[in-house]
Amino acid sequence: MIEAAGSEPGALRGxxxxxxxxxxxxQIGFALSLGCKRIVVMAEGISGELVALQHVSEAGGAQFHVIATARALVPLLQPEDDVFVLGDGLLAMPEALREMLEAGPVLLTLPVETGLPLGFERIDINNAFAAAMRFPGRIAAALADLPPEWNVQSALLRLAIQARVNHRSVSVSLLDDGRWSVVRSEDEAQIAERRWLRLHTSVAGQSAGSPGEMLAMATVRRFGPAMLHAGTRPALVGLAAGLIGLLGGGLGWLGSVAAGFVLLGLAWLVERIGSLLGQVERDSLLASGLAVRSVALFHLLIDAGFVVLAAWRSQLPPGPAIPWGAAAFGPLLLVCMARIVPLALPGKRWSHWLEDRLIIGIFLAASSAFLPFDACIGLAVLALAAACLVTLQLGPRAIGNASPNPRLTSRQ
Structure with missing residues (x-):
């Protein structure tokens, strides 16, 4: 918390x-994930942000210290301590940073011709400091012998070099795709933020392929930074999804069943956006985001809403010959098939689309508005069952026919 961020007065990289x-x-989220018991921030004074970060650190079980000089660091480090140093403004994907530091005492480097233009500090004629290192606490004891005006990062870097801490080169590919960078200004922060969000959504949504999932991912990548800067946390997005679902149920109760189906699909889409934001925060070692159990319960409620609205929309004539609940039987089978087929055929792309409740909501809305509703539900159930059975029957045969090895046994 020492280096200035661009030319704006008072702005700091951290x-x-x-x-x-x-x-x-x-950086503090990463330190807590490592199990660090003491977090030390170099800064010229206390601020409201640092007080908030102190609460975060203490809630994570770590002591929090703010110091202004390198000498003040000496009494905080014991010889047996395992010390991690993260440079001012370093933004790295947690898994990449952990992989580079987990091998023990190490000083991370970059080629000097690559690192210097990006803001990394020079070590020697060939290497630049990659803004992260790990060393035994005894190395920091020599800070007491250095002039007080020395920059603490530079001082620790020189001491680690003198102690012959092993060097390890950071792959340039981490710089190219944004997984490792030093952010020095507001403009660089905006660019790094877009790359950071794209990287995290690529990891969190790697199995995404349905239109609803891709739409949720595109929304997070386009509007996620603005939402997060505005303080829109994933739980708030989840609450909005619940309200949209309730509105859809209310419209269905009032007779606008097609609109109700669409709103239930939109509620699922909004929940997917909130879950994706929560996944990004968890992967970034920030907040926990939406709980997985809450998400599963919400999806179950969406399916229940589809069944209820479909039962209200059913054209089965009431009477003693029609048992109670018959109107909900077809929709219930449809929802069950939409859940069973992806489990039975996990490798099929089309089966993943059945998990997309936006598609199901639009299908039900179109069937309600333009087609014989009950017949569409029944045909959809039969089509899913037939597709599942045919795929399961033909799968083993196709595999057997394609096998290059002959049968090892034969029937007599």
Missing amino acids: YLPIGGRSILRH
Whole structure:
């Protein structure tokens, strides 16, 4: 928390926002994930942001210290301590950073011709400091012998070099795709934020392929930074999804069943956006986001809403010959098939589309508005069952016919 962020007076690199949280908050999340018991921030004074980060650190079980000079660091480090140093403004994907530091004492480097233009500090004629290192606490004891005006990162870097801490080169590919960078200004923070969000949504949505999932991912990538900077947390997005679902149920009760189906599909889409934001925060070691159990319960409620609205929309004539609940039987089978087929055929792309409740909501809305509703439900159930059975029957045969090995046994 020493280096200035661009030419703006009073702006510091550590305060630059990425996804609505400061770079320093990202670094503290990483430190807590490592199990660090003491977090030390170099800064010239206390601020409201640092007080908030102190609460985060203490809630994570770590002591929090703010110091202004390198000498003040000496009494905080014991010889047996395992010390991690993260440079001012370093933004790295947690899994990449952990992989580079997990092998023990190490000083991370970059080729000097690559690192210097990007803001990394020079070590020697060939290497630049990649803004992260790990070393035994005894190395820091020599800080007491250095002049007080020395920059603490530079001082620790020189001491680690003198102690012959092993060097390890950071792959340049991490710089190219944005998994490793030093953010030095507001403009660089905006660019890094877009790459950061794209990287995290690529990991979180790697199995996405249905239109609803892709739409949710595109929405997060386009509007996620603005939402996070505005303080829109995943739980708030989840609450909005619940309200949209209730509105859809209310419209169905009032007779606008097709609109109700669409709103239930939109509620699922909004929940997917909230879950994706929560996944990004969890992967970034920030907040926990939406709980997985809550998401599963919400999806179950969406399916229940589809069944209820479809039962209200059913054209089965009432009477003693029609048992109670018969109108809900077809929709219930449809929802069950939409859940069973992806489990039975996990490798089929089309089966993944059945998990997309936006598609199902639009299908039900179109069937309600333009087609014989009950017949469409029945035909959809039969089509799914037939497709599942045919795929399961032909799968083993296709595999057997394609096998290059002859049968090892034969029937007599």
